[in-house]
Amino acid sequence: MTKNDDQAVDALPGDAGAVLVGIARRTLEEELGIERTGSPASTRDHEPAVTSDVEATTVGSGRPGRPAWLDRDGASFVTLTIGGALRGCIGSLTAYRPLREDVARNAHNAAFEDPRFPPLGADEYPGTAVEVSVLGAPEPVPARTEDELIAALRPGTDGVILREGHHRATFLPQVWEQLPDPHEFLQALRHKAGLRADRWAGSTTAERYTVTAYTDLAGEDMLAHDHKDS
Structure with missing residues (x-):
């Protein structure tokens, strides 16, 4: 697959999964009114959730201490499952906004705007697995x-x-x-x-x-999957 520097899964660092899934989970928790305890500092410091009523930060105006890769345009899908069954999946096929914002907005939309499902309830959240897929350029x-x-x-x-x-x-x-x-x-x-x-x-x-996918199995260990050329 031809690499495109504007939308390249190869550019992600080793801690990308924890950061991106953390952004997705924080978005859901804030929308559901769930208090997060023991949130990793890396997730808190890198990016607050971007929910539907929060304006996006301008690209390049990044917060001090936030890694530059979060401010680069990126395309992602967020997939929610409960007990292995799909509960919502929304994403972007092209990179047109900062990756941090794309993940947050797709997490919100997967949980609350997927027309195939009712909005995710707070009672469902503890059993919800979250997967973030970062797409390479089509x-x-x-x-x-x-x-x-x-x-x-x-x-x-x-x-x-x-x-x-x-x-x-x-x-x-x-x-x-x-x-x-x-x-x-x-x-x-x-x-x-x-x-x-x-x-x-x-x-x-x-x-x-191709994608690099990161899965947080409802509080279990983070799994990373590379669906790309070796």
Whole structure:
């Protein structure tokens, strides 16, 4: 995958997972009115939560002591699960605002604005796992047919964006765990986009991207997953 310095998963430091998941969790806790105890200093010092009614800090005006990578534009998805079942997932496909703000706003939207679910309740929060995925820059996949696209994809590594007319949808690389068969993966993605699952149109375009994902399993140890080229 071609690296883009404006949206590169390789630029993340070793403590990125704790910081980014901390931002996501703090956003949810503030919205839910939950008092956080024992919050790591690194999370508190790097960034307060950015909720829906808080203006974003101007890029480059960063707080003293906050690492510069948090102020760089970045694209992220925040996924919430309870008992392994999806509870919300919202994200950005392109980097257009500071990563710290993107994570906070996507956390808020995943919990309270995902139209597939009711807003997250405070009683649900203790059992909620939070995963933050930081996306690399999407790159076009030249494919005239579904078979050509399947031949170019790397199951388990590539996130995929499909576009056809005004329809668009994406699956993160993590979805390969539930849909390991490429044909089923693309059929489900077409269905998500509101397209016929069994039909590939000549106007369909595809892009792929990689992610680094950080998962906090409801208070358990942080897990980091690289879905990218080794």
